Amino acid sequence: MPARSPADRTDPAVRSAVRTALSVSVATGLYGVSFGALSVAAGLDVPQTMALSLLMFSGGSQFAAVGVVGAGGGIGAVVATAGLLGARNGLYGVQVAPLLGASGWRRVLAAHLTIDESTAVATAQPTPAATRAGFWWTGAGVFVLWNAFSLLGALLGDALGDPRRYGLDAAAGAAFLALLWPRLSGDDRRATRTVRVVAVAAAALALALTPVAPAGVPVLAAAALAVVVGVLDGGGGAGARAGGRPGGDEDDAAPVVTP
């Protein structure tokens, strides 16, 4: 945990940040149950499920990894899909590193705890002390609860047996939709429209390729499609108007708190 001066404890901004951190941690931790159960349903065992929650510690990437395993994908497809979904964490790191000012082992720990939720809470705080408190409390809180509830979900999933009978296979699609949902809206209408068009095209492409491509490849092809659109699109997006600012890109790397 971060070094906190005694003054921090009475700082209202810090206390507010800690309260936010705890409520986000509980909400996020709870859906760790669904991850644990889905992971076991996809064919991973309990230690493998926990290795993902402890070491990978990034919800979207973890759901993706077990989804690709469940669909019969190979090691390469698992690594590529989870790795690409985790790419946004790298961008979060760029944002929060200067705010935290951590060094040495604390920097590595901060990196491991850099996820949607910790970045969102940290960057929403009004003061530097509250930013640091928000990041560390959210990161640590989510880490502890996410892992505890992943374990609970994995053990429950193990005990339940046939996942189809309980609709757990359908829960996987719903989980991905819930992770996608907040990314489909935003203040910038052009950017939002581009994201929606790419999302629909990605889903269609993945379905079209499924009968002809090896498992895991359809999802990666969708990512490739997004890269092409991102590189070619001069910032105008599908709704670009004449006279739009080619370099006037809005910062849409803002993290999204999913629960």
Place this chain on the structure above:
Amino acid sequence: MSRLAVWWAVLAASVVVLATKVAGHLVPRALLERPRVVRTAALVTAALLAALVAVQTATTDGALALDARLAALAVAAVALLLRAPFVLVVLLAAATAALLRWLGLP
């Protein structure tokens, strides 16, 4: 995949994701904080999630398949429109599929 292969996939993917996080804290800010990089990363995330929704809902063993999962996804979408929390969305989808299968649907 065999159990050993799944272990390799789990560990390798975890290393890649963790290395990405560490890189974000170490690389110079100017290198990654370019609008095009930021925008492309956001698009890749959305595209991957959308593709995963499609594959998880409408395919089985490398073939297109329409079954109770599609109805479950529709229920999930309605729940999201009504701003239901994540856990509830997932539970409603599972319950929908479980109910439809109990009624005899594939």
